Amino acid sequence: AAPAVGTRQLIAGEQKSVTTLFAVSSVELSNPLMNRVRSVVREYGGIVDAMGGDMLVALFGVPSLHEDDAERAIATAQGLQGLQPNVTFRIGVNTGRAIVRANAELDYRELGESMYHALHLANAAQPGQILVGESTYRLTRGAFEFDALTPVHPPFVDEAISAYPVLATAEHPYRVRGLEGLRAPLIGREREMERLTACLDDLRAHDDAAMARS
Numbered sequence: 001a002a003p004a005v006g007t008r009q010l011i012a013g014e015q016k017s018v019t020t021l022f023a024v025s026s027v028e029l030s031n032p033l034m035n036r037v038r039s040v041v042r043e044y045g046g047i048v049d050a051m052g053g054d055m056l057v058a059l060f061g062v063p064s065l066h067e068d069d070a071e072r073a074i075a076t077a078q079g080l081q082g083l084q085p086n087v088t089f090r091i092g093v094n095t096g097r098a099i100v101r102a103n104a105e106l107d108y109r110e111l112g113e114s115m116y117h118a119l120h121l122a123n124a125a126q127p128g129q130i131l132v133g134e135s136t137y138r139l140t141r142g143a144f145e146f147d148a149l150t151p152v153h154p155p156f157v158d159e160a161i162s163a164y165p166v167l168a169t170a171e172h173p174y175r176v177r178g179l180e181g182l183r184a185p186l187i188g189r190e191r192e193m194e195r196l197t198a199c200l201d202d203l204r205a206h207d208d209a210a211m212a213r214s
Helices: 031-043 069-081 107-124 136-142 190-211
Strands: 006-007 014-025 047-052 057-062 064-066 088-099 130-132 144-146 150-152 161-169
Touching: 006 014, 014 064, 014 069, 014 107, 031 047, 031 190, 047 069, 069 088, 069 130, 069 136, 069 161, 088 136, 107 150, 107 161, 130 136, 136 150, 136 161
Parallel strands: 088 130
Antiparallel strands: 006 064, 014 057, 014 088, 047 057, 130 161, 144 161, 150 161
């Protein structure tokens, strides 16, 4: 279970650290499997933002903020890998800034680059592998063991994305303070942001329909 670390509700208008988990399953997510996925995400204090087909998007840091949200996201990713026999996930995790709206929803224009990187990390991961971005690595390097930095080169993007494969939970964990390395909002990539937003909208619609049938 998630460790007991300070928790508080977010305030509308504030800018806070939010960690995105993108996961791509080796099989299409059935309703029973989606329910199990939701349980794992909730266990670690996250929310399922969108889910459908073979994809999942979960957020950590809203509506409640924890000091260790990035660690919770990785722990969730580890929990997903052993969720069902013969099912693996390719998972990307990245941390960025977001503006919180009055209803605790996120302004994706601010979180855009972080979500965009998490998606590319998931696409670059091997089945059963968890890749985290630079910002998430800096926040969690005291809690997990990582393999060496592996650059990821997304299509149509000039700069490589730093990726750190998660190996295991640290044997002797220590707390890392601060929010080092958080990236600025997505700028100059409106088309990519539009595609990402459309993808999330499709997943949410699929998830709503699946929940209505269950």
